[in-house]
Amino acid sequence: MRNFMQVMVDAVALGSLLALVALAIGLVFGVMRLINFAQGDYITIGAYALVVPTASLTPALFIGALPVPLMVAGVLMVVVLLALATERVAFRPLRNSDPATLLISSFAVSYFLQHLVMLLHTGRPKSVGIGQALTTPIEILGLRVPGIQVVTMAVTAALLIALVLFLKRTPMGIQMRAAAENFQMARLLGVPANRVIAVAFVISGLLGGTVSLLLIVQTGTLDIRMGLMPVIFAFFATVIGGMGSLAGAALGGFLVGVASVLLQSYLPEGLRPFRDAFVFGLVIVILLVRPKGLIVIGAARERV
Amino acid sequence: MLDISELTVRYGKLTALEKTDIRVDEGEAVFVVGPNGAGKSTLLKTVAGLLRPAGGRIAFEGQSIAGGAPERLCRRGLALVPEGRHIFRTLTVEENLLVGMMIRRDRAAVQDDLEQILGLFPILRERFRGVAGNLSGGEQQQLAIARALLQRPRLLMIDEPSLGLAPLVIDQVYASLKELNATGLTLLVVEQSTARVLDLATRVYVLRGGKVVLSDTAEALASGDAMEEAYFGYAGQADA
Numbered sequence: 197m198r199n200f201m202q203v204m205v206d207a208v209a210l211g212s213l214l215a216l217v218a219l220a221i222g223l224v225f226g227v228m229r230l231i232n233f234a235q236g237d238y239i240t241i242g243a244y245a246l247v248v249p250t251a252s253l254t255p256a257l258f259i260g261a262l263p264v265p266l267m268v269a270g271v272l273m274v275v276v277l278l279a280l281a282t283e284r285v286a287f288r289p290l291r292n293s294d295p296a297t298l299l300i301s302s303f304a305v306s307y308f309l310q311h312l313v314m315l316l317h318t319g320r321p322k323s324v325g326i327g328q329a330l331t332t333p334i335e336i337l338g339l340r341v342p343g344i345q346v347v348t349m350a351v352t353a354a355l356l357i358a359l360v361l362f363l364k365r366t367p368m369g370i371q372m373r374a375a376a377e378n379f380q381m382a383r384l385l386g387v388p389a390n391r392v393i394a395v396a397f398v399i400s401g402l403l404g405g406t407v408s409l410l411l412i413v414q415t416g417t418l419d420i421r422m423g424l425m426p427v428i429f430a431f432f433a434t435v436i437g438g439m440g441s442l443a444g445a446a447l448g449g450f451l452v453g454v455a456s457v458l459l460q461s462y463l464p465e466g467l468r469p470f471r472d473a474f475v476f477g478l479v480i481v482i483l484l485v486r487p488k489g490l491i492v493i494g495a496a497r498e499r500v
Numbered sequence: 501m502l503d504i505s506e507l508t509v510r511y512g513k514l515t516a517l518e519k520t521d522i523r524v525d526e527g528e529a530v531f532v533v534g535p536n537g538a539g540k541s542t543l544l545k546t547v548a549g550l551l552r553p554a555g556g557r558i559a560f561e562g563q564s565i566a567g568g569a570p571e572r573l574c575r576r577g578l579a580l581v582p583e584g585r586h587i588f589r590t591l592t593v594e595e596n597l598l599v600g601m602m603i604r605r606d607r608a609a610v611q612d613d614l615e616q617i618l619g620l621f622p623i624l625r626e627r628f629r630g631v632a633g634n635l636s637g638g639e640q641q642q643l644a645i646a647r648a649l650l651q652r653p654r655l656l657m658i659d660e661p662s663l664g665l666a667p668l669v670i671d672q673v674y675a676s677l678k679e680l681n682a683t684g685l686t687l688l689v690v691e692q693s694t695a696r697v698l699d700l701a702t703r704v705y706v707l708r709g710g711k712v713v714l715s716d717t718a719e720a721l722a723s724g725d726a727m728e729e730a731y732f733g734y735a736g737q738a739d740a
Contacts, residue, residue: 367602374588374599381586383570384548384579385647386603 201339203461204454209345211453212352215446216407217430218437219359220400222445226376227396228291230298231431234282235404236423237309242275242408243418247324249316260326267326272405278309279401280394288390313420327413344413351406356446359399363442368395376440429456429475436482438489447490452479501526501686502547502655507556509539509546516542518710519556524655529677529687531697531718533731534707540690541583543707544657547688548580549573560655575603579653583660583690585644589633593624593643596632600647610650617646620676638669645676649685656680657688662696674700694731698722706730 217235224232246260246267259270286305290298330347333340363369368391375382375392383389411422429452430445437448455478459471467474482490502524509517517539524530532540545551547558549570558566565573570580588596597614604610618625621642627635632643641661648656661677662670678700681687691697697704698718706714706727714730721727 367598370591370595370598371602373591373595377588377590378586380550380570381582381588382599384550384574384582385599385651386571386574387599388571389569 198338202341203457205339205341205345206461207454207457208450209348209453210457211450212349213407213410213449214426214430214433214453215449216352216355216403217426218433218445218449218452219356219442220403221427221430222434222437222440222442223372223376223396224400225434226440226442227372227379227393228287228298229295230287230302231295232287232400233299233302233427233431234305234309235400235430236427237306237313238275238279238401238404239408239411239423239426240313240420241278241309242271242405243412243422244313244317245271245274245408246326246412247317247322247418251318253320253322255317255322255324257324257326260324264327268409271409272402275405275408276398276401279397279404282309283394283397288393291389291393310420317418317420319420322418323416324412324418325416327409328416330413331416342414344410348410348414351410355403355406359442362399368392372396429453432476432479436479436486436489438491441489441491444489444491451490501528501561502688503557503559504543504547505557507543507546507558508554509542509551510554516710517546520707520710520712522705522712522715524686524688526654526686527681527684528702529681529689529700530703530705531701532688532690532705532707533692533694533697533727535731536692537709538707539710540692540707541659542710544580544659544688544690545582547657548578550580574651574653577652577654579648579651579656581644581648581656581658581661583663585637585640587632587635587640587643587647589631591632592629593627593632593635594629596643596647597624597650600650603651613650613652617649620679621646638665638672641665641669641673642676645673649680653685655686655688657690659690660692661689662691662693670696694727697727708733 220235221232224230246258247255248258259267259274262270282305286301287298290301327344330343333342334346363373371382371387372392372395375387379389407426412418430449433448433452434445436451437444452475456471456475459474460468463471463474504520504522506519506521507517508515508519520543522532522543532543534540542551546553549568552567556566557564560576560578565576588599601610623639624643624646627639632640635643645658661673665673674696677687681700698721701718703715703717704721704727705712708730714726716726
């Protein structure tokens, strides 16, 4: 039982992390029908911003050398600016193109950013020690939980609440929900298209930067593909959650994370290397049963 | 107030509107009727800034607005209630109305307007906190019109207000439009059905195949079959 609880803590922590990535993808998809695979590279670059760009495998700290509040602010700022820059340069000119064009553009941005990092930092994984105090386990109700997992869950909960309040209570949030549902109609009512999209990218940057920090504390490793798996998992999460539904994206993120940890722990030893195949198989099964995802946008029925 | 001249709009190679002239004076209720595919919706979408014209001029209150962005045009006093209403289904009635009010700077007057509009559409007051997707079709149409009115437009454009509504509900919608027009709001309404047009219209244009084939005052049209003939094509191009 204790072992099961321990596994559940792992599962919820990973689920939280994926929920953050899925929310970022879902939010941007909502306002511009763009599935932004470059979200993974935002995460990667946020993490690499912690160290000085060199070929060294144990690089000196850069933003990572700052006191914690400044370090967090620094990483978030780098990722937000990066997200805004990619929106302005790569996505805004294609605003009225079909989703396939936007998707390809996001792949291009993703490869570009990945190779930019490779150019500056080389492609080999590096180790970086930040927030190591957070990796020591703390005892909660007889369970030994790494501090970083507690932080991950707390941060996710806080961000989810903040995001819900933003979307429900602020004029910009309401405009963003309106634009996510029907962009043209929102523009007809005066919702400023450019600003709404820019704000969505700012939020995706904030979420991306947060994930950078949480991941790097957890793994202590910099890798140019570190953002890739979270984004692929999060993409599936948004699909099974129901494209266009933010609640669905968050829920999907949790489910995919939880499923992946449970499979890792309880699959027979010989099958564990194929864990991801099982996770994605599960995604297919969910989509076969509920093709529109778990949460179909409320009342999305035609009324006469 | 609105002066459209020689307006041409194309979707790729397909010409939806060809050298169309339409005029709306202040205080009027101008109707554009025509069969499916005549270019009626294209006309309103182009005026509202959703489509770029291939040629011609659109002047609103003396200034050219052709090709302007919709979010700017609505700040100049143009509002469009598109076909199919396009309310935000996942938002509450209140939030739908809030989105309509956001371009307003006169906070105090907005509250008065809201009260007045909820008086005009009492059902929206009852459903104020409910999700808009749960409204019936007629209620959604009222919400779409109310939302546009909260922008305090000087010209309200409505695309097929009677589409998909029960006859009794159409009566209600037309009654509120009539009331609004009587208070001085200028209307440009597109309808496929000619049934109720003459109850409200001051002037009518008949559009066929992207061209105006008839335009006259409602008074003149009331006493003959000219409108029906033009609509169904018996009158041909000669009346244009």
